[in-house]
Amino acid sequence: MAEVRTxxxxxxxxxxxxxxxxxALRGIKSLLTVATLARIPITAGTVTLTLHVVLDLxxxxxxxxxxxxxxxxxxxxxxxxxxxxxDRKGLRPVLVLTTIAEVLFWFSAPVMPYWALLVAxxxxxxxxxxxxxxxxxxxxxxxxxxxxxxxxxxxxxxTELSFMAGPALGVLISTTAGPRVAMFSVGTGILVSGVGxxxxxxxxRSKDEEPVSAGIRVPRKSWLKPRLLGVLAITAAATxxxxxxxxxVVAVLRASGEVAWTGAVLGTWAxxxxxxxxxxxTVKRGLTPLTLFAPMxxxxxxxxxGGEHWWLLALLLLPAGALCAPTITATADAVSRMTxxxxxxxxMGLHNSALTVGVALGAPLAGLVMDWQSPPWxxxxxxxxxxLVALLVLPAELRNRRADRAEETALTSADATASADATASADATASAxTTASADMSASADALGTGVAGPAVEFPHQRTxxxxxxxxxxxxxxxxxxxxxx
Numbered sequence: 130m131a132e133v134r135t136x137x138x139x140x141x142x143x144x145x146x147x148x149x150x151x152x153a154l155r156g157i158k159s160l161l162t163v164a165t166l167a168r169i170p171i172t173a174g175t176v177t178l179t180l181h182v183v184l185d186l187x188x189x190x191x192x193x194x195x196x197x198x199x200x201x202x203x204x205x206x207x208x209x210x211x212x213x214x215x216d217r218k219g220l221r222p223v224l225v226l227t228t229i230a231e232v233l234f235w236f237s238a239p240v241m242p243y244w245a246l247l248v249a250x251x252x253x254x255x256x257x258x259x260x261x262x263x264x265x266x267x268x269x270x271x272x273x274x275x276x277x278x279x280x281x282x283x284x285x286x287x288t289e290l291s292f293m294a295g296p297a298l299g300v301l302i303s304t305t306a307g308p309r310v311a312m313f314s315v316g317t318g319i320l321v322s323g324v325g326x327x328x329x330x331x332x333x334r335s336k337d338e339e340p341v342s343a344g345i346r347v348p349r350k351s352w353l354k355p356r357l358l359g360v361l362a363i364t365a366a367a368t369x370x371x372x373x374x375x376x377x378v379v380a381v382l383r384a385s386g387e388v389a390w391t392g393a394v395l396g397t398w399a400x401x402x403x404x405x406x407x408x409x410x411t412v413k414r415g416l417t418p419l420t421l422f423a424p425m426x427x428x429x430x431x432x433x434x435g436g437e438h439w440w441l442l443a444l445l446l447l448p449a450g451a452l453c454a455p456t457i458t459a460t461a462d463a464v465s466r467m468t469x470x471x472x473x474x475x476x477m478g479l480h481n482s483a484l485t486v487g488v489a490l491g492a493p494l495a496g497l498v499m500d501w502q503s504p505p506w507x508x509x510x511x512x513x514x515x516x517l518v519a520l521l522v523l524p525a526e527l528r529n530r531r532a533d534r535a536e537e538t539a540l541t542s543a544d545a546t547a548s549a550d551a552t553a554s555a556d557a558t559a560s561a562x563t564t565a566s567a568d569m570s571a572s573a574d575a576l577g578t579g580v581a582g583p584a585v586e587f588p589h590q591r592t593x594x595x596x597x598x599x600x601x602x603x604x605x606x607x608x609x610x611x612x613x614x
Contacts, residue, residue: 180303258326373507377433378398426519
């Protein structure tokens with residue numbers, strides 16, 4: 130049993146390793162903490178505005194929806210503009226501007242008449258504090274590509290927690306102390322959030338990238354290409370499916386008389402989204418947004434079949450729910466990789482706008498179809514739109530994959546050729562060295578055995594031998610006289 134427990138602990142530790150390494154990076158912990166807290170008052174804003182219009186101004190939900198829509202439209206238009214200013218001027222000027230604007234809106238909105246509130250919501254949304262986009266832009270700067278996936282997974286998980294806490298707190302304060310107090314609370318929370326982000330001043334460029342002060346300008350057409358547009362379309366479709374599912378769950382349970390189980394069903398759905406996001410952050414190589422989103426949308430279509438029983442509805446939601454956070458994580462990761470650092474703020478602003486647009490469209494679409502048919506058709510409507518978007522993006526995705534595969538093949542071939550050339554050069558050098566070594570060894574062996582040169586007689590040696598007399602042989606006598614001694 131001890132060995133089994135040790136193996137289990139080792140496997141769990143290996144699973145957590147990407148998160149431990151990511152959280153060990155400088156600045157990641159403080160960024161995620163401040164960003165999570167900053168998002169809570171922002172996520173409480175919409176429900177607080179709705180309750181203020183209904184309870185304080187005594188108007189209907191349509192009027193409240195118009196105010197929420199104005200705030201959403203303003204945020205969708207303003208996010209890329211604030212991101213572009215961040216790219217050019219830095220983060221702190223944008224934080225000062227948006228924090229002041231948000232505080233003015235939330236502290237003056239409770240005393241405005243409806244028509245003024247409608248206009249102010251549009252302006253307030255345009256100048257909303259960019260806590261979501263800033264966090265993702267800073268993650269791309271702080272985390273290297275090898276750790277960017279778990280970093281964005283942590284961001285997605287903390288975002289889920291913010292959306293779970295913010296609206297609940299907004300409803301709690303509105304129903305106990307009143308909507309106006311809730312609006313003042315939202316304004317105070319955004320003020321604290323803006324000051325916290327200003328003090329933290331998270332980096333928006335990595336150490337290896339050109340700083341904002343360099344003044345580099347990147348043309349939008351150089352990075353806003355069809356591939357990135359496809360990712361943004363998937364992002365919007367994903368949140369459309371999520372917000373439509375949220376409304377459809379409430380409608381289906383109300384129609385079946387089990388509305389009391391709404392919290393349990395939505396809580397289970399959110400929990401599986403968190404688990405899916407956590408698991409996705411541990412993989413070594415991420416999947417494309419389309420690969421994750423297409424099955425999520427397809428699995429949402431038949432969820433309404435379980436509407437007669439809350440537990441069956443919860444079970445049918447689990448597969449699609451487990452893909453929610455991974456899909457959002459994959460889209461943020463893809464946007465960060467497809468854009469240069471000098472345009473990352475604007476790109477993340479566009480990503481945030483896509484998220485917001487999807488949320489704004491999902492609930493009305495599901496509501497329209499449910500009013501026309503029946504509550505279970507709400508799931509089929511939003512899931513069907515998601516599948517349609519996936520099919521529209523699929524051809525471009527296949528072309529991109531073929532291009533990537535061709536590029537990888539070319540790089541592999543080039544690397545193989547370079548490796549072969551290097552090996553051949555090394556072999557030639559080694560062969561030449563071996564030959565020279567053999568020649569030197571032969572010469573050394575010859576010197577060691579006393580061989581002085583070739584076995585031939587030189588002419589001057591033979592001449593000397595024929596000219597020198599032999600001292601041991603007596604000289605012969607001649608007629609002229611005796612031989613000399």
